[in-house]
Amino acid sequence: MKYIDEFRDGNLARRIAAAIGREADPKRRYHLMEFCGGHTHAISRYGIKDLLPPNVEMIHGPGCPVCVLPIGRIDNAIELAARPNLTLATYADTMRVPASKGLSLMKAKARGADIRMVYSSADALRLARELPQREVVFFAIGFETTTPPTAVAILEAAASGLENFSVFCNHVLTPAAIANILESPEVREFGSLPLDGFIGPAHVSTVIGTQPYEYFAEEYERPVVIAGFEPLDVMQAILMLVRQLNERRAEVENEFTRAVTREGNVKAKSLVAEVFELRSSFEWRGLGEVPYSALRIKDEYRAYDAEARYGITYRSVADNKACECGAILRGVKKPTDCKVFGTVCTPENPIGSCMVSSEGACAAHYTYGRFKDVRVVATTA
Amino acid sequence: MKNDLLRGLESASSNAAAATIVDSAVRASKGTVRPGYVRPIDFKHGRVDMTHGSGGRATAQLVDELFLSAFDNVWLRAQNDSARIVAPHGRMVIATDSHVISPLFFPGGDIGCLSVHGTINDVAMAGAKPLYLAATFVLEEGFPLADLRRIVYSMADAARAAGVPIVTGDTKVVEQGKGDGVFITTTGIGVVPDGVDIAGDRARPGDAILVSGTLGDHGVAIMSLRENLSFETTIESDTAALHELVATMVSAVPGIHCLRDPTRGGLATTLNEIATQSRCGMVIREAALPVKPQVRAACEFLGLDPLYVANEGKLCAIVPAGDATRVLGAMRAHPLGSDAAIIGEVIDDPHHFVQMETSFGGRRNVDWLTGEQLPRIC
Numbered sequence A: 001m002k003y004i005d006e007f008r009d010g011n012l013a014r015r016i017a018a019a020i021g022r023e024a025d026p027k028r029r030y031h032l033m034e035f036c037g038g039h040t041h042a043i044s045r046y047g048i049k050d051l052l053p054p055n056v057e058m059i060h061g062p063g064c065p066v067c068v069l070p071i072g073r074i075d076n077a078i079e080l081a082a083r084p085n086l087t088l089a090t091y092a093d094t095m096r097v098p099a100s101k102g103l104s105l106m107k108a109k110a111r112g113a114d115i116r117m118v119y120s121s122a123d124a125l126r127l128a129r130e131l132p133q134r135e136v137v138f139f140a141i142g143f144e145t146t147t148p149p150t151a152v153a154i155l156e157a158a159a160s161g162l163e164n165f166s167v168f169c170n171h172v173l174t175p176a177a178i179a180n181i182l183e184s185p186e187v188r189e190f191g192s193l194p195l196d197g198f199i200g201p202a203h204v205s206t207v208i209g210t211q212p213y214e215y216f217a218e219e220y221e222r223p224v225v226i227a228g229f230e231p232l233d234v235m236q237a238i239l240m241l242v243r244q245l246n247e248r249r250a251e252v253e254n255e256f257t258r259a260v261t262r263e264g265n266v267k268a269k270s271l272v273a274e275v276f277e278l279r280s281s282f283e284w285r286g287l288g289e290v291p292y293s294a295l296r297i298k299d300e301y302r303a304y305d306a307e308a309r310y311g312i313t314y315r316s317v318a319d320n321k322a323c324e325c326g327a328i329l330r331g332v333k334k335p336t337d338c339k340v341f342g343t344v345c346t347p348e349n350p351i352g353s354c355m356v357s358s359e360g361a362c363a364a365h366y367t368y369g370r371f372k373d374v375r376v377v378a379t380t381a
Numbered sequence B: 001m002k003n004d005l006l007r008g009l010e011s012a013s014s015n016a017a018a019a020t021i022v023d024s025a026v027r028a029s030k031g032t033v034r035p036g037y038v039r040p041i042d043f044k045h046g047r048v049d050m051t052h053g054s055g056g057r058a059t060a061q062l063v064d065e066l067f068l069s070a071f072d073n074v075w076l077r078a079q080n081d082s083a084r085i086v087a088p089h090g091r092m093v094i095a096t097d098s099h100v101i102s103p104l105f106f107p108g109g110d111i112g113c114l115s116v117h118g119t120i121n122d123v124a125m126a127g128a129k130p131l132y133l134a135a136t137f138v139l140e141e142g143f144p145l146a147d148l149r150r151i152v153y154s155m156a157d158a159a160r161a162a163g164v165p166i167v168t169g170d171t172k173v174v175e176q177g178k179g180d181g182v183f184i185t186t187t188g189i190g191v192v193p194d195g196v197d198i199a200g201d202r203a204r205p206g207d208a209i210l211v212s213g214t215l216g217d218h219g220v221a222i223m224s225l226r227e228n229l230s231f232e233t234t235i236e237s238d239t240a241a242l243h244e245l246v247a248t249m250v251s252a253v254p255g256i257h258c259l260r261d262p263t264r265g266g267l268a269t270t271l272n273e274i275a276t277q278s279r280c281g282m283v284i285r286e287a288a289l290p291v292k293p294q295v296r297a298a299c300e301f302l303g304l305d306p307l308y309v310a311n312e313g314k315l316c317a318i319v320p321a322g323d324a325t326r327v328l329g330a331m332r333a334h335p336l337g338s339d340a341a342i343i344g345e346v347i348d349d350p351h352h353f354v355q356m357e358t359s360f361g362g363r364r365n366v367d368w369l370t371g372e373q374l375p376r377i378c
Helices: A010-023 A037-045 A071-082 A092-096 A105-110 A121-130 A147-159 A174-183 A202-208 A211-219 A231-246 A266-275 A299-304 A325-329 A361-374 B002-028 B057-071 B111-124 B145-162 B217-223 B243-252 B266-278 B293-302 B321-333
Strands: A030-036 A056-063 A086-090 A114-117 A135-142 A165-171 A197-201 A224-227 A252-254 A276-278 A281-284 A288-291 A295-297 B091-099 B129-140 B166-174 B182-192 B208-211 B258-260 B281-285 B316-319 B341-347 B354-357 B363-365
Touching (some): A030 A174, A037 A197, A037 A231, A037 A361, A071 A135, A071 A165, A086 A092, A147 A165, A147 A299, A174 A211, A197 A211, A295 A299, B091 B111, B111 B145, B111 B182, B129 B145, B145 B166, B208 B321, B266 B281, B321 B341
Parallel strands (some): A030 A197, A135 A165, B129 B166
Antiparallel strands (some): A276 A295, B091 B182, B208 B341
């Protein structure tokens, strides 16, 4: 497949792996956090860890929109879907996230709630047009990548006077989450979470650019490399981080020059600014309340804000006690450190959100890397 | 909705028109209409109604004018509630399969031929020669008879081409809104040749793993038509009856250990099933997997893995390593196995993991399918 195979070339991967092996200083360790679940998925799916020297360690970050959604927000979505005459349009990933009382959107659907899976905000908008007699609410989640399409849906609904459409907004922000991790006691005080550098998500930076990361690089003295999601992108980014750390540099570098610029997508940013404003605080699973880390719909577009329209009140709900999702999302623990991983908590019966989305650290390890925990040595010819 | 309603009204009015024609014909003939004349079912504009499932005259007429005339064979013509067949010697297999696919018609096939192929394949995967089929239809009130006829004739053609007659059946009708057009359940019986012992628990460390052709064609063809996805593709479903391919393979190597058709859940699911049943592990090589470029491209942009996408005309074989080349040769000599490939090996592993060497150079699990990749695929 043209433009795909080039970025999955095994020979090139081995060459980059050899360079990482050659350049990584054997006297030190490299603790690199891939912020985004998309990278976690690529690392697990292509077996990238197998290609890295033992002193280069990848730590999974909280960049999985489904994983960071707190239980209370899923409860809100279920409350909405349970209303008569209301259709909830949602991305498929959120369907299986466990909510309170043993419920999930999937289970609510089986009990009669009208929940439809959509691939985009445009699909949700189309649904509202096709069902004029029903109220359609789009369960909007995601980082900066899915925010502009939600803004477009709201603007289109406003322009065409579509009255049966609204958005339950749960959009969150990448830089705020990274800052929160760097400010956490594990990193700053106890040093129990060594973090030497970050791989930043290229799709987020196609929107916001590389500029928002310059602050971390400078303030926290941690290098950041913005990287694409193909396995070679990730390998290259790891090599770039190793080089920065060796040279004691802490800069924002752009591996994904094929689409990312310093400024990002100005038009998309202005659409977002037109429709959304910062929330003073938002609860993240694993990180707790994070100031200025999420967006809400501006008052001018209040008619399209499901929270205002249906009087949604947020109630924080604690995670299951046995679940380590919080620590895993902060990078403090690994999936295998969790007692319920792979036993009580599996992709079929997830206890925590990290086991739900394919981008979650637990699901990625369970699905792709589980065999490594038990050291099965294949006896192939 | 509106279009359906309009079509319904149009067909009602054309029924009325037809009735008027008949009335005038009766008047003109001054009562000389042939005794016992029954006005034929209107397969052009008519729709399934509750009487077609009542067991009364309308049911009998539907059986007679549609099922009997399409499937036509000595067992159906006997018009008994059951089909009397001569029991063959040896071990028999029986398999049943329900089909609820949406949409009913898709590139490369429809629910009719799919329901014949699906059950023939389940019988064939025991190494058996399929002999007879039974078919059950659950029809939804209001379903166009023209579509039903198209489906039934597609079944008849598929059964005839496969040489496996449909010898008994049943039809039920449910109210509008309680079904989705048509559901078809088929049951097949077959006989296993002596000396053949093919089962999911027979994979042994060292065995070779083969597939008969490209993966994921059926699933991608169906997905391309789904209302919320709809994309253009030239991919057609691979729906096909595999019993003749199996017969060639078995005659080349009677000692084949396992055969299975990777339908829902794709090859990944099939391999995990066999690994669990046989209490072994497996390693496959990504670079060896046959996947059409169009299927790879569609999976790429839908975020799917071809290993988990359904097939309806492919099989996976596990054979002793020494027989692998001979089985591969037999498969490639058959038109349904021309893209066959050896894709990996069975290994000893108490955890029954299926692993894959990625083209990229790493290694990963190929796990069971979690959740539902795409509902109602077959």
